[in-house]
Amino acid sequence: MLQFMNVFGIWLGVFFTFSIFSFLYKDNPFYKLSEQIFVGLSAGYWFIYTIYYVMIPNLFSKLIGDFNANAILLIPGFLGLLMLLRIIPKLQWISRYPLSLVIATTAGVSIVLSLQTNIMQQITATMFNPFAAETTSQMIGGLLLIIGTICGIYFFYFSKKQEGLSAIPSKIGIWFLMLSFGASFGYTVMARISLLIGRLDFLLKDWLHLIK
Amino acid sequence: MTQDLKKTQFERRIIFLTLFIVVTLPLIFPLGLKTEITPLVQNAYDMIETAPDSSRIIISFDYDPSTITELQPMAQAIIEHCWRRGHKVIATALWPQGASMADAAFSFVIENGYKDKQYGVDYVNLGYKPGGTVTLQALGRDFQTIFPSDMKGTPISEIPAMQGIAKLGDIDAVMSLSAGDPGLMAWIMVASDKYKVKVSGGTTAISAPGFLTYVNKNQQLIGLLGGLKAASEYEKLIGVKGKATVNMDAQSVAHVLILVFITIGNIKAFRIRRKTRNAQMN
Amino acid sequence: MILTLIIGIIVIVSEFIPHPPFGRLTQTFESWFLIIFGFAIILGQISLVQVNLNKISRREENWIYHLIGLISLFVMVVFGLLWGTLETGGLLGQGESIQAAIGTKPFDYLFDNVYIPLSATMFSLLAFFIASAAYRAFIIRSFESNLLMITAVIVIIGRTSFGSFLTGWLPERFSFFHIPLLTDYIMEFPNTAAQRAILISAALGVIGSSLRIILGIERSYLGSDK
Numbered sequence: 001m002l003q004f005m006n007v008f009g010i011w012l013g014v015f016f017t018f019s020i021f022s023f024l025y026k027d028n029p030f031y032k033l034s035e036q037i038f039v040g041l042s043a044g045y046w047f048i049y050t051i052y053y054v055m056i057p058n059l060f061s062k063l064i065g066d067f068n069a070n071a072i073l074l075i076p077g078f079l080g081l082l083m084l085l086r087i088i089p090k091l092q093w094i095s096r097y098p099l100s101l102v103i104a105t106t107a108g109v110s111i112v113l114s115l116q117t118n119i120m121q122q123i124t125a126t127m128f129n130p131f132a133a134e135t136t137s138q139m140i141g142g143l144l145l146i147i148g149t150i151c152g153i154y155f156f157y158f159s160k161k162q163e164g165l166s167a168i169p170s171k172i173g174i175w176f177l178m179l180s181f182g183a184s185f186g187y188t189v190m191a192r193i194s195l196l197i198g199r200l201d202f203l204l205k206d207w208l209h210l211i212k
Numbered sequence: 213m214t215q216d217l218k219k220t221q222f223e224r225r226i227i228f229l230t231l232f233i234v235v236t237l238p239l240i241f242p243l244g245l246k247t248e249i250t251p252l253v254q255n256a257y258d259m260i261e262t263a264p265d266s267s268r269i270i271i272s273f274d275y276d277p278s279t280i281t282e283l284q285p286m287a288q289a290i291i292e293h294c295w296r297r298g299h300k301v302i303a304t305a306l307w308p309q310g311a312s313m314a315d316a317a318f319s320f321v322i323e324n325g326y327k328d329k330q331y332g333v334d335y336v337n338l339g340y341k342p343g344g345t346v347t348l349q350a351l352g353r354d355f356q357t358i359f360p361s362d363m364k365g366t367p368i369s370e371i372p373a374m375q376g377i378a379k380l381g382d383i384d385a386v387m388s389l390s391a392g393d394p395g396l397m398a399w400i401m402v403a404s405d406k407y408k409v410k411v412s413g414g415t416t417a418i419s420a421p422g423f424l425t426y427v428n429k430n431q432q433l434i435g436l437l438g439g440l441k442a443a444s445e446y447e448k449l450i451g452v453k454g455k456a457t458v459n460m461d462a463q464s465v466a467h468v469l470i471l472v473f474i475t476i477g478n479i480k481a482f483r484i485r486r487k488t489r490n491a492q493m494n
Numbered sequence: 495m496i497l498t499l500i501i502g503i504i505v506i507v508s509e510f511i512p513h514p515p516f517g518r519l520t521q522t523f524e525s526w527f528l529i530i531f532g533f534a535i536i537l538g539q540i541s542l543v544q545v546n547l548n549k550i551s552r553r554e555e556n557w558i559y560h561l562i563g564l565i566s567l568f569v570m571v572v573f574g575l576l577w578g579t580l581e582t583g584g585l586l587g588q589g590e591s592i593q594a595a596i597g598t599k600p601f602d603y604l605f606d607n608v609y610i611p612l613s614a615t616m617f618s619l620l621a622f623f624i625a626s627a628a629y630r631a632f633i634i635r636s637f638e639s640n641l642l643m644i645t646a647v648i649v650i651i652g653r654t655s656f657g658s659f660l661t662g663w664l665p666e667r668f669s670f671f672h673i674p675l676l677t678d679y680i681m682e683f684p685n686t687a688a689q690r691a692i693l694i695s696a697a698l699g700v701i702g703s704s705l706r707i708i709l710g711i712e713r714s715y716l717g718s719d720k
Contacts (some may be wrong), residue, residue, distance in 0.1 A: 005596040009607035016608060020615040024228050024622055032556060036563030038612040039542075041604060044570025047539045048601065049308040052574075052582050053339045054532035057360050058525075076526035080533030087540055096716050098530050100497040103715050105527050107498075107704035108505025109346050113401040114704075117432065118697030121405060122690050125428035137670055141683035148684055152691025173691065175641055180688030182642040183680055184421045185632075186649025187439065189624055191282065191417035193235065193466040194440040196621035197459045198281025198614055200236055210240050227629055228622045235621075245655030248674050277610040278617040312605060315580055337581075342531045350524035357525045364581040417653075424681055425690040441653050464654035466621075471650060473629040474643075481633045 014207050017199060148176040227473065234469045238461040245461055252427065253445040255435030256412040259385055260293050263410075267299045267384035268377060272399060273310030273317070275391035279416050280313070283389045285443040285456035286414040287317040290387055291335075293450050295326055300373040301335040302383070304359070306347070306394040311340045311363060332366070336373045339363040344394030348402040352380040381407045388413040396423060396433075404432050414442065495710040502708030543567065573600040645680060652677025 016037075019030040059077055062070040079098035086095035126149050130142025155173030162170045204210045260269065271290060275283045294301050303314035314337050322329055329335060338359045341347050351358045355377055361367050368374045376382060386403045388411065390396035396413040404411040412434045415423055420438025427433050437446060440463055443456035501523060508520035546560045554560075577589035579601045589599055596603050634643055651657045657673035664672055670679070706712035 001595050002597050005603070009603065012607045013611035016611045017615045020612065020619065023619060025225070032559045033562060034612055035616075036559040037566045037608065038616060040563040040566025040568075041570050041609045041612070043539050043542050044567045044574065045605065045609065046308050046535060047567075047571055048574030048579060049311065049340055050342070050532050050535045052579065053308075053311065053363065054342060054528065054535075057365070058358075058532070059529050061365075062360065072522075073529065076529040079526070080530045083530060083533045084537055084540065086537055087544060097497065098533075099715060100495075101501055101523065102527060102530055102534065103707060104498040104501035105346055105505055105523050107707045108502045109349055111506060111701050111704045111708075112509045113345055113349075113406070114697045114700045117397075117401040117405045118693050118700075121428075121430050121432055122425060122694055122697075125425075125430050125432075126690065128429060137679065141679060144683045145687045145690075148687025149690045149694075152688050153694055156691065156695040173688075174638060176684055176688040176691070178638045178641040179645045179680065179684040180421065180692075182645025183649045183685045184418075185642070185646040186653060187417040187420055189467065189470050189628070189646075189650055190439045190441065190463065190653055192618075192621040192624045193463055193470075194281045194417065194459070195278070195614065195618040196231070196235055197239070197440070197462050197466075199611075199618045200232075200239055200462070201281070201455070201459065202611070202614075204236065204239055223629070224626050227626050231622060231625045246658065247655055248658050250674070250678055252678075277613040280610070280614055312580065312602070341528060342535060343528050346524055346527050350521070350528070353521050353524070357521075358528065421681065421685050422689050422693070424686050425693055427686075439653070460655060464656050467650045467654045468656060470625060470628050471647060473625055474632050474647075477629040477631075478633055 010206055013202065017203065147172065152176050231466065231469060235462045235466050238465050239459070242458065243461045243465070245464055247441065247444050247448055247457065247460060249445050249449060250442070252424075252436045252438070253442050253449070255427075256387075256414075256437055257293070257435070257446060257449045259410055259412050259434045260290065260297060260299070260387075263297065263299060263384055265298050267297075268302060268373070268382070269294050269299050270302045270304055270383050270386045271314070272304045272306060272386065272388040272390070272395075273314040274306040274388055274395035275313065275416075276307055276309035277313070279391040281455075281459070282416050282440050282443060283391065283414060284313065284317060285440075285454050286437050286446060287313065287389055288320050289443065289446045289450055289452065289454060289456075290389075290414075291317055291321045292324075292326070292452065293446075295321070295329060295334065296450070299384075300333075302373065302377075303335065303337040305340040306342070306344060306398065307391070308340045308342075311337065315363075332362075333372050336368075336371050337363045338368070345398045345401055348380070348398050349406075352402055352407050355379055355382075379407075380409060383409055385410040385412070387411075390415050390419070392419070400426055400432050410434055413437070415439075417441075495713065495716075499708055499710060502704075506708075539567075570601065570604060573604065577601065579605075648673065648680060649677050 016034050019034040022028055023031040059073055062073055063077075079101065082094050083098040084095075085091040126146055128142065130139050130146060133139040133142050151169045151173035153173075154169040155177065160166075201211075205212070263269065271287065271294075273287065291301055301318075303311075303318070305311045305314060318335055318337065331337075339362065341358055343350075347358055355374075356368060359368055362371060368377075380403055383403075386399050386409055388396040388399040390399075390413060396411075396415055396419075399411050399413065403409040411432070413423070414437035417439025420436060420442075423433060423436055423438070427436055437443060440456050440459060443454075444460045447454040447457050504516055504519050505523065508516035511517070543564065546564050549560045550557050550564070574584065576584045576586045577592060577599045578584035579599060583589075593599055598606065632643070632646075634640055651660065652673045657677065661672045669675060703712060707715065
């Protein structure tokens with residue numbers, strides 16, 4: 001039975017792999033079937049993992065294990081239930097309270113962390129002496145980094161129309177952005193091809209045993 | 213119009229078939245192409261290599277099976293590297309499927325030469341928690357609030373590998389393997405910038421260019437593994453011929469094919485433009 | 495809105511004044527956040543079921559596929575609830591007899607043999623589309639597209655084993671033009687410059703919209719009637 005289920009599992013994988021690949025020829029019932037099964041399984045997976053690894057350890061286990069010490073957790077539990085009322089149109093307004101807590105906490109945390117990580121640290125990382133570099137190429141690279149960052153930020157300044165001399169840094173910024181998009185395209189190609197290699201690896205190794 | 217559409221569809225199918233064949237052949241008949249190590253991967257490797265003995269390293273599995281080809285080999289190589297150095301591995305996940313990916317990675321490495329590694333002593337899987345940066349921020353204050361137990365339900369106070377870890381700052385290093393948000397960005401914001409924990413990571417190749425800005429003199433990120441090539445470089449550093457190394461042959465050949473497609477496409481566009489210009493002149 | 499303002503201000507102030515009451519309050523909000531977020535995920539699943547049930551009841555186009563999707567969802571949930579997943583037991587325990595028969599728990603069996611192939615294959619289709627896009631859309635038209643193309647070509651070759659093969663013979667003096675090193679240089683300097691500019695600009699945007707939410711100027715999260 002075990003051997004049969006192992007083989008059956010591989011054939012299931014092969015069936016669904018080719019069902020999805022069939023979309024490359026044209027849309028068809030096999031693809032539609034696979035797509036919906038994927039959505040269903042994905043949702044089911046999320047549901048089970050949320051119950052077992054969030055709700056039970058962080059709420060129910062604590063309340064059942066030591067109710068007196070964790071009674072305060074009844075508040076987020078109650079707020080969570082209010083959140084579920086969002087599915088009933090007439091009672092949707094009640095879900096705004098827990099939603100406010102979630103949104104406000106996220107927004108508050110985002111402001112401080114974004115300011116620190118994505119602005120202050122990035123600006124200070126750009127404040128260095130490029131002429132102190134060991135080699136000429138490093139020095140030129142440092143200058144490119146500083147100029148590119150400043151011109152790139154300038155490009156995103158939309159509050160005033162950029163024309164004449166004031167459009168030059170913007171133009172330089174665009175060039176740096178194009179270099180970056182070219183690099184991103186190269187990496188995107190790598191990423192996408194990797195995904196295909198993974199699937200072919202499964203078909204050739206686990207199914208057809210053509211590779212060890 | 214219908215003729216053009218049929219021609220386009222035919223061209224598309226030829227492209228798909230060519231790609232399928234070109235990627236399949238090197239998998240069956242490997243070319244044995246060599247890989248050079250890049251500084252970014254070397255720095256990530258050195259972070260684990262130079263960590264003090266028996267360090268506690270968090271590996272955060274922030275991805276799902278869709279990116280398994282790029283990130284799972286990285287996970288396996290990093291786990292093996294940590295165990296060779298005698299470090300304890302603590303697996304967490306900001307994506308729900310990450311917990312299963314962690315389990316699969318541990319099983320694979322154990323089956324391939326590390327059967328002596330004990331759960332709870334050498335490694336532990338704490339499982340999935342949602343919430344991204346807010347959850348990590350809470351982790352920074354108190355570990356037990358977010359992870360009261362591991363995936364088996366064992367309280368973390370009873371797990372040997374977790375002894376002495378009260379908050380995120382008690383961790384020696386973090387390796388986040390990330391396919392998107394939440395993921396490496398959240399770890400950089402909270403663990404690196406706020407709690408000064410060393411952070412490195414692996415991402416899919418698509419995200420890699422965007423994370424390079426964090427590899428700077430402020431050491432927000434120590435090295436970066438970007439994509440399948442970086443995974444193969446890490447495998448080379450630990451002296452293992454893993455899946456990433458084997459798959460790089462097909463990757464290399466496919467890249468050349470993409471360049472061929474770009475060239476043919478541009479030649480075709482150039483000829484059409486010239487024909488149109490000549491027609492206009494006449 | 496007032497609740498959003500108060501909580502947002504407390505969270506921001508606690509970054510600068512971590513002592514009680516601000517630090518304690520923020521710690522409380524963060525621990526509550528996890529639980530409420532869990533309910534939000536469950537809300538998403540319920541909503542998905544509701545949408546699909548509507549489509550099935552109205553016999554919309556392709557309704558049979560939505561029915562199959564719902565069945566898959568329920569099967570996955572039932573398996574997970576009855577026998578659990580990985581190390582976690584369900585309502586019927588760890589399901590040792592089922593594990594002996596199929597090698598793993600039913601939930602994990604579906605995950606390994608159906609979900610993983612579906613997920614991985616769905617995204618692997620993109621490889622074909624990028625090949626098609628490279629042929630049809632990646633055309634040199636202007637100076638800027640030239641820059642994009644040249645960089646893309648260098649990176650595409652540089653990130654493979656052919657890169658070192660093609661220019662490995664170059665003498666030390668010209669090592670800058672060794673394709674893998676050139677690729678590293680492009681990624682380290684011009685790419686980082688542009689990405690940093692994008693990151694800083696985007697972060698300013700994030701701060702702006704977070705402030706708008708906290709101050710009550712942005713209220714779309716409250717629902718369509720606000």
